[in-house]
Amino acid sequence: MLTSTLRAGGFYLLIGIVCWLVAHHYRLHHSSFDSETRSASQAWLQPRTLDEKYPEPVGSYAGNIDFYAIEKLLWKVQINPSGALTLGPETAEILHSINRYLPDQMVPSDYRRLALLTAKIWPDTRSVEIAPLLRQYNHYRSAYRAGQSKLNSLLDGDKYRLLQTLDRTLEQQQQDFFGHEQASALFSQRNITTHYLNQRRLIQLDPSLTKAQKVTRLNTLRQEYQTTRLARDNSQKISD
CATH class of the missing domain: 1.20.58 (Methane Monooxygenase Hydroxylase; Chain G, domain 1)
Incomplete structure (x- = not known):
């Protein structure tokens, strides 16, 4: 009779262990699911106002513009008390440095991308001024290089x-x-x-x-x- 009792006790113990394992597995799975759900719901999304203002994704055009390097140079541009760009020799040097990260001659898709990215870091009048100025400088340098190339080719x-x-x-x-x-x-x-x-x-x-x-x-x-x-x-x- 003792043997039967021990066998019964062992059987119930085994059942208890199996139930505990099943319950523990369920809790772990449920906790992981909740965590992922919370992470997804808390993930950062661009505000709708920005989506409306800039409907074109920045990465939709695979251009030749290293904007990470350009952005660091843009912050060196000086602003006068009225909020406009300060134009001087220092500005020309910054434009020259930025131009090294632009294509030799910008096409419309390059300019649209540059204007879009500039507007995102400068949501004021500076972006309205700097993007056209960068395009003008890019075209100017292209013409300058063509002139120098012609000069160097002459007798x-x-x-x-x-x-x-x-x-x-x-x-x-x-x-x-x-x-x-x-x-x-x-x-x-x-x-x-x-x-x-x-x-x-x-x-x-x-x-x-x-x-x-x-x-x-x-x-x-x-x-x-x-x-x-x-x-x-x-x-x-x-x-x-």
């Missing part, structure tokens, strides 16, 4: 004649892309260096000068350039 005689008018051509090109006021604000300081470099090449290519005369003129040109830069730097400090 010395033709190169000398082209260099004689290159400064005026470049300034006119800048005004064509940006207008007189913007072009002056962005490029007047850089044009001093560009003019100096072009004049150096003219002296070096001038067939009427002896080697000694070229050295003398190059030294004079360098001194004039340094004086001009110093005067402009001092003027900039006073205005700041």
Whole structure:
């Protein structure tokens, strides 16, 4: 009889263990399901207002724009008290740096993507100004590179004649892309260096000068350039 009792007790114990395992498994599964459900319900969703304002997904166009690098540079752009972009030599340098992350010549799909991304980090007037400015600078640099490529492909005689008018051509090109006021604000300081470099090449290519005369003129040109830069730097400090 003792043996029968032990067998019965063992049987009930086994049943109890099986029931516990089933219940434990159910609790674990139910807890995991609840957790996943809560996570899904608490996941971040873009506000409907942004969906309405920017209906086109940013990733719908696989372009050649590294906007992560561009965004860091954009935050360096200075804003004046009225909220507009401050245009000056520093802005031109930022535009130049940003342009390195853009296609050599932007097409409409590139520009739409750039304008969209810019508007998302700058939901004010800055994005309205900066996106067209970046496009203008991109097209300007494309034209500039084409001009430099043509210049470098010429023989010395033709190169000398082209260099004689290159400064005026470049300034006119800048005004064509940006207008007189913007072009002056962005490029007047850089044009001093560009003019100096072009004049150096003219002296070096001038067939009427002896080697000694070229050295003398190059030294004079360098001194004039340094004086001009110093005067402009001092003027900039006073205005700041």
